[in-house]
Amino acid sequence: MFHVFRNTPHGREALLQTAYFCRKMRVSPVVYIPSHARFLLYMENDVIQVDLDPSYLRSPETAQAHVNAVMAEMGMEPPRFFSPRHFSTPSLPDVPVIFNFMTCPEILSDRKGKTGSGYIGPRVRRIFKAAPFPLLIPPPVFKPFTSIAVMFGGSINAANALRLAVRLKRLSGMPVSLYTAEEGRRGKKYYEKLMGKNALTGVFAQTVSQWHLFPAKHFIENLFLIPHDALVVAGAYGHGAIRRLFRKSTLDVIQTNLPNSLLIVGPDYRQTV
Amino acid sequence: MEVPLFEFAECMNTDPGTVERWIRQGRIPVKRKGDSCIFNREVLEKWAAAHNIRFVMPGKARPGEPEIASDSLVAAMASGGVHYDVPGRSVSEVLRAAADRLEGLPDRESRDILYEKLIDREQMMSTGIGKGVAVPHPRTPLQDKAVDARIGVCFLETPVDFRAVDKKPVDVLFVLVTPSARQHLHLLSRISFCLREDAFLRILNQRPDRERFLKAVAEFENRLDQGVP
Amino acid sequence: MAAYSKFKRWVGASPQWLGGDDRLLLIAFGALVGSCCGVAAVVLNAGLHAMEGLFAGYRSFWWAFLLPGIGAALSSVFLEKIIREGAGHGVPEVVYSVSRHGGLLRMRSMFSRLVSSSLTIGSGGSAGPEAPVVMSGSAIGSNIARMFSLNERQRIALVGCGSAGAVAGIFNAPIAGLVFTIEVIVGEWTARHVVPIAVASVAGAQISRLLQGNQIPFTHLHFDVAISTTIAAGGLAIVTAAACIMLTRALRQSHHLSGKVPLPLWGRAAIGGCLVGIIGIFLPQVLGEGYHVIQKMVEGSFPGGFALVLILLLAKIAATSLTLGWGGSGGIFAPCLVVGSFSGLMYYRGIDALLPGILQVNEGCFALLGMAGMISGMLQAPLTAIFLIVEITGGYETILPLILVSVISTTICHIFEPASFYFRDLIEKGHYLRPRTDARVLADLQISELIEKDCITVPKNMSMGDFVKVVQQSRRNYFPVLDEATGEFAGMIHLDDIRPYLLDTLLHDTVFLEQIMSAGVETVDIDDDLAEVLDRMDDTGSFSMPVVTNRRFVGMLSKATLLDKYRKELMLQTTD
Structure with a gap:
């Protein structure tokens, strides 16, 4: 799991979340203490520039000790530190995308300022649209979770979300429950059929302990169903830019209204078990 | 697809x-x-x-992998034949006669080749492995892949001096012909297992008929397969 | 949106109905990319003229020497703060991305350099518009490929198309665009690349002719090239090579020097620009891209004598290194042409002073030859130089000395500067990966692809007796030993090391694997570079190494598997 560390109290919260996730899911964290204000993520078919702000570059001499302290607090050994090996230009390091997960740098998914606006930045959107790994958006403060909640809307990405949840359950043993916002009057059958089409029926029976269906009209009201201590797994919803102008995407609504940790899966996510 | x-x-x-x-x-x-x-x-x-890259469609067997030698002694002996009163007074005469009698060789020419190869091997070092038994075989597998593994069992008319390790004259030959070195080793180790048993030597001395002989070999092989020491 | 995704799917499927071949597709895309790049070139030209017009009004003031400083600072601020693109030369970035990332370039690169370089050059900085337009063109090609989800190979072809279209467009020189791209950017002369890139060159040049008219940048009189000119060209090559080396080293030195100045990037750019402005007060010929100066020299109507040209030559080198080395934005191409024509002219005047009348040709011819020598030495790309000069001057009659001066200059420069200006950094960092080379194959192969996973691991506390049973069933000589409590990698047992003890039954129950394994063996991490790992293997003389990541054993890496995979990869990359 790739984490870009910001040597500030906010950055500590994010790192705590990452460390907690890593411990629960038994993945090993890789921490990058930025040496430059920006870096490039080279995906299969896209290159994304991540711009950090100066607070990321603050006091690099204490950063490593702080990271180790946070890890120790979580009962984990010092992580591996990532140091970029390749540079596109002398001030622009490349980050390879060989990680299983990535924690979204807070600068891109700033929740503090924009909580009301419910907006996942275009850059974050681009990352998970092209990334082969899921993206963890940590809450503003560290929040442990004990169960997994999958937002299953029935699209191909929702199927990916369910696959990811299966993988997470296998890693952590946490219970998985499914939440479906039913559009119109499709009925449970419709969604079951969809699972069958994606060869998920068997998996579903084995892993999902609860399935909540609620009408999409009352989406926000029903978000209360999701426990406060759940890790929310959601597929990216592929809306075009124009449609987003008129309607908030479901992901934005989730992001606005849920203080939980959010794990987003894109269309290019690949299950590697 | x-x-x-x-x-x-x-x-x-x-x-x-x-x-x-x-x-x-x-x-x-x-x-x-x-x-x-x-x-x-x-x-x-x-x-x-x-691009000279191998691509095999799913479900098809990969070519080129030889099957693991699973042939039994009995099968090899059955296809090689059991021969009695094989004539000859010297090593070369006996081998000539044995090569002529081995079953399953396609033509005269391949018998000649086999004979030469047997002689060749014998000149290197005797194949007499003691207790009156010799295991003549070619040094390299026969070129003819059509020939599967076979053992010609030859009971000799008169014992012949093979310059065996224990200096005893030889009266039984197991002519061993295999398409691969692996099978050769496999069969040879089975023969040597049998020869370690006194019971087997006694049976050999009785010169039993084909049926009884093969049955006895099968029995010994069974014991080997079941791991009875 | 729906139509776009439908078309995208159609493009993705097309190789099937074309018999698995995407050549026609690439030609179509090449034309599209070339046209876009032609437009970009025209836009840059217009931008340059607009900027020059804007700044021209202030030239007469006493503080005019500040202008290049202001321009360079603005362009630096634009690149760093507004577009936030870490600045670089442009061309090396394109080559890097082609080498390492299948030609992926950022969207912002499509236009950033157009703006920043017109600010730098328009205000008087000594730099050229070509590298910026190559960068933009390549980024256009790359992003078009990305939009249609083309694969890396097709994307690289389109990046090439972009650069070819851009060069063809800005110089009105289609062959130079093609040759430059193949020689410098792509590095592979195969039909698969040449065809779409040629189409893009045509499209780029055509668009630029359509919008700007068909004009040759540097027209000249007719030259009567005699044998004396051809022979003299050999001597000229030495002069241009010397100028090349001077320019290269001056650029590097000034870059080092500016790195030590404790100022923000834009501050450095401003200082560099102002220094250029000061030179410009005395020698205005060194300012800007300098094409009108070249025009005069090629026409043979450049005033002054040997000494003036020599001073101008040195001043231009200084101005260029102050502009580019201190953070201005622009390319090396145009300054090279100017320095080249200066050195040609200087050489001519020098010879003419010593042996009057021996060169029976106009001095413009030597300005032209000088340009070729300079370009070929700087880029170490003789073909590009030859075709470019022939095309931008229309002087085919000079082809014989032109070829001579280009190749000799390249060779001499190569002796002193083994890598060209564009590739030096890339080669140093191991990013110069040309197709069909060892480095290319090694860079493509990932350790994770080479791991043998069928190893039998044994726990640390296993007794020797149990281990012997494991050995009997195994077909390998290496046994990784794990710590059973943590699952971490502890060490290796190599059969050769313990063979003498294996059969000693006395040891079977008394010795544990922990005691006989070699701890502290060298390991490989799964994301290491294969080339480095191979070097390490050569140093230690080992044939295989355990792959350990996060202290956990993953598998073995052995030279035997490597050969198998390497060969496969090589076959794949060398047969088209």
């Missing part, structure tokens, strides 16, 4: 990661959809031939 990625990698006899990269780099006429590969079989086969 649509084949899962890992299965496709097996068809290409390579790592899934490599296939993934080849598709990404556009080196191979395959499209990717989720975790599976989509391709046109004809195009791909043409491509594989042009």
